[in-house]
Amino acid sequence: MVISYKFLDQRFIKLLFGLLILGLMPVVQAEDVMRFPAPEFDSNYTFPETWDLMDGRGNTIIQDTTPRDGQAPLPTSQTQQWIDVGVLTLALSLGAWLAVKRRSRRGLFWLMIFSLGYFGFYKEGCVCPIGSIQNVALSIFNSSYAAPITVVIFFVLPLAFALFFGRVFCASVCALGAIQDLVIWKPIQLPRKLTIALSMIPYVYIGGAILLAATNTGFIICRYDPFIGFFRLNGNAPYLYLGAGFLLAGMFIARPYCRFFCPYGVLLGLMSRFARWHLAITPTECVDCRLCEASCPFDYINKPNTGLEREERATGVRRLASLFLLLPLLVVLGGWVGHEMAPVMARYNNTVFLAEQITAEKADPTMKASLETTTFRSMGIAEEQLMAEATKIRSQMNMGGWLLGGFLGLVFSLKLINTSLIRDQKDYEVDKPHCFSCGRCCSYCPSDEMHMPNFKPGSKALEEALALGKPSEPEPETVSAMQKGKA
Amino acid sequence: MGDLNGPDKVSRIEFLRQGLSRLASVALGLVGGLAAFGSRRENTVWQIDPAKCVKCEHCSTDCVVAPSAVKCVQSYPICGYCRYCFGYFHPHYDELTSAAENQLCPTDAIERVFVEDPYWEYNIEMDKCIGCAKCVKACEDFGNASFYLQVNHEICVNCNNCSIAMQCPSDAWDRVPYDEPYRLKHEPRQVAELSFESPGKK
Numbered sequence: 001m002v003i004s005y006k007f008l009d010q011r012f013i014k015l016l017f018g019l020l021i022l023g024l025m026p027v028v029q030a031e032d033v034m035r036f037p038a039p040e041f042d043s044n045y046t047f048p049e050t051w052d053l054m055d056g057r058g059n060t061i062i063q064d065t066t067p068r069d070g071q072a073p074l075p076t077s078q079t080q081q082w083i084d085v086g087v088l089t090l091a092l093s094l095g096a097w098l099a100v101k102r103r104s105r106r107g108l109f110w111l112m113i114f115s116l117g118y119f120g121f122y123k124e125g126c127v128c129p130i131g132s133i134q135n136v137a138l139s140i141f142n143s144s145y146a147a148p149i150t151v152v153i154f155f156v157l158p159l160a161f162a163l164f165f166g167r168v169f170c171a172s173v174c175a176l177g178a179i180q181d182l183v184i185w186k187p188i189q190l191p192r193k194l195t196i197a198l199s200m201i202p203y204v205y206i207g208g209a210i211l212l213a214a215t216n217t218g219f220i221i222c223r224y225d226p227f228i229g230f231f232r233l234n235g236n237a238p239y240l241y242l243g244a245g246f247l248l249a250g251m252f253i254a255r256p257y258c259r260f261f262c263p264y265g266v267l268l269g270l271m272s273r274f275a276r277w278h279l280a281i282t283p284t285e286c287v288d289c290r291l292c293e294a295s296c297p298f299d300y301i302n303k304p305n306t307g308l309e310r311e312e313r314a315t316g317v318r319r320l321a322s323l324f325l326l327l328p329l330l331v332v333l334g335g336w337v338g339h340e341m342a343p344v345m346a347r348y349n350n351t352v353f354l355a356e357q358i359t360a361e362k363a364d365p366t367m368k369a370s371l372e373t374t375t376f377r378s379m380g381i382a383e384e385q386l387m388a389e390a391t392k393i394r395s396q397m398n399m400g401g402w403l404l405g406g407f408l409g410l411v412f413s414l415k416l417i418n419t420s421l422i423r424d425q426k427d428y429e430v431d432k433p434h435c436f437s438c439g440r441c442c443s444y445c446p447s448d449e450m451h452m453p454n455f456k457p458g459s460k461a462l463e464e465a466l467a468l469g470k471p472s473e474p475e476p477e478t479v480s481a482m483q484k485g486k487a
Numbered sequence: 488m489g490d491l492n493g494p495d496k497v498s499r500i501e502f503l504r505q506g507l508s509r510l511a512s513v514a515l516g517l518v519g520g521l522a523a524f525g526s527r528r529e530n531t532v533w534q535i536d537p538a539k540c541v542k543c544e545h546c547s548t549d550c551v552v553a554p555s556a557v558k559c560v561q562s563y564p565i566c567g568y569c570r571y572c573f574g575y576f577h578p579h580y581d582e583l584t585s586a587a588e589n590q591l592c593p594t595d596a597i598e599r600v601f602v603e604d605p606y607w608e609y610n611i612e613m614d615k616c617i618g619c620a621k622c623v624k625a626c627e628d629f630g631n632a633s634f635y636l637q638v639n640h641e642i643c644v645n646c647n648n649c650s651i652a653m654q655c656p657s658d659a660w661d662r663v664p665y666d667e668p669y670r671l672k673h674e675p676r677q678v679a680e681l682s683f684e685s686p687g688k689k
Contacts, residue, residue: 034567035629036567041603043602043603047563048563048608072671075532075643075665081530132647135647140518143525146526147522147525147526148528149526151526155519155522156523159515163508163512218648222646223648223653232551271511274504274508274511276508371543374656375656376657
């Protein structure tokens with residue numbers, strides 16, 4: 001029976017629906033045809049003024065009807081992206097000037113507050129240089145994706161500044177850093193071994209993030225961003241708890257995300273260790289007065305070691321030689337572990353996961369089909385195509401696993417070598433690869449004319465500094481008093 | 488630091504440092520240049536391809552914005568203006584009224600307005616819609632498929648990593664150029680010549 005719908009009224013349509021429920025199914029059921037004809041109105045009905053009749057640029061799509069003013073809402077304007085680039089450049093320049101030239105903690109603090117407001121709460125944290133690592137990685141390794149030029153600039157600019165002026169981005173531009181900096185309350189000093197172990201995490205994080213982004217698996221840095229929920233004032237509970245956890249820990253362990261997780265920090269550290277004009281504790285010559293010693297809540301001040309007893313030269317050489325021998329072993333071992341981990345990482349990829357589910361469901365017919373497999377089967381794509389795609393991603397992951405593991409092995413052994421090398425340290429200096437250039441230490445230097453008022457007899461800063469200068473280790477309370485004084 | 492071999496010679500460590508410093512700038516320039524070379528001038532935004540969408544309801548549950556930035560859109564030129572709208576009425580309705588128990592939409596986001604006998608207009612109230620796609624599915628299964636899902640860019644914060652796109656089972660989400668942020672259905676399509684066969688007769 002062939003029915004032409006042209007002349008049917010709605011009553012028949014209802015009857016038809018009844019028939020459908022009774023089990024009569026339409027055989028011709030194509031996507032691109034209308035089941036019911038467009039109504040022929042007797043009244044002067046016109047389509048309502050809604051934005052779906054307009055394209056995104058405000059052009060009317062339906063030409064034969066009266067002009068409408070409804071328009072599909074546009075995304076944030078393109079100009080806004082360039083304004084953000086401008087603000088980033090200005091903030092970085094100002095930060096560099098405040099840190100290197102002015103040495104002003106107060107200025108850096110207010111710049112940090114501005115950045116928290118602008119890049120954090122106003123821009124709602126996206127796109128940030130930390131996340132842009134993944135866009136750049138995906139863009140380089142995957143030809144189907146091209147990162148917007150503004151995102152590439154967001155990635156490069158802070159690194160370029162770090163290469164010349166140190167990590168001024170961390171101190172005063174990064175919103176994630178700012179929100180943690182504000183909650184520093186009673187910072188404690190972590191054991192050195194623990195900090196060295198923890199500082200491996202960012203390498204794992206950035207390596208994993210690049211691998212997963214390059215294989216188009218996902219952007220884990222963005223996914224597990226602990227603070228973005230706060231910036232949006234909206235988010236899923238687990239991530240908000242994660243963020244709250246970081247902030248709570250951050251009261252005692254200053255800037256925990258920056259120090260022990262931030263993947264971008266790895267790149268910034270690589271650049272800032274060569275910074276020619278880095279923030280320095282003293283503008284002139286260090287007199288080793290120890291006043292700045294406990295001023296860094298992040299423990300990034302290198303202390304003089306000239307008075308310490310040195311080990312025998314032969315012992316040092318032997319240890320260094322064995323560490324250098326260990327290096328290739330660690331690289332190969334790391335590579336092997338990475339290769340072993342590859343199947344686990346591959347499962348994070350939707351295509352591989354789907355392929356595995358399909359295989360599992362085939363093997364066990366009693367298994368309930370998941371939404372993903374049902375969808376896949378309904379789309380009519382050949383299973384072989386999916387399996388081939390999955391195999392390709394698995395082999396990419398395998399290769400990536402070797403590289404990532406080898407890289408981590410190399411980093412770990414270099415860290416071991418670096419730890420075992422004892423360099424002459426005469427003065428109090430900032431730890432250039434790690435220092436955030438926050439400027440807290442600057443105001444503790446009595447050689448700095450600008451901060452001389454801090455050291456007038458009877459001033460609070462001087463009393464604190466004198467208390468710190470006592471031969472015993474400073475009490476945590478005193479450190480906190482100093483922190484309060486600074487904030 | 489290190490041995491100085493002459494007044495204008497740099498120490499070995501300083502030489503190494505300078506070399507590494509140049510290496511760092513070259514590496515940065517290389518990565519930046521490579522990324523910039525393959526980059527696009529325009530930004531991208533997220534959008535749904537209605538042709539691929541399977542109405543799985545992830546859009547209503549996985550968005551970082553609450554309620555979701557995904558909204559149902561009504562295409563009037565496609566709509567049949569049915570008195571019995573499959574997207575509006577629950578299959579187990581009691582009568583064709585707007586009483587809650589008769590409606591398919593869980594949030595009363597569809598407005599039903601009488602036009603003329605026998606036509607009714609259906610409007611989506613954006614601020615009520617949660618993007619669950621229940622009406623979209625019903626309209627596509629039984630009607631003209633004039634309801635479909637789109638990302639409303641007024642609400643979408645354009646996350647670098649869209650959390651719905653991560654969960655989408657049918658790959659219906661992708662990045663589209665900023666200039667063309669929507670995939671709108673607007674062409675009235677050919678009227679179907681449907682043939683019905685009873686399964687019993689087969």
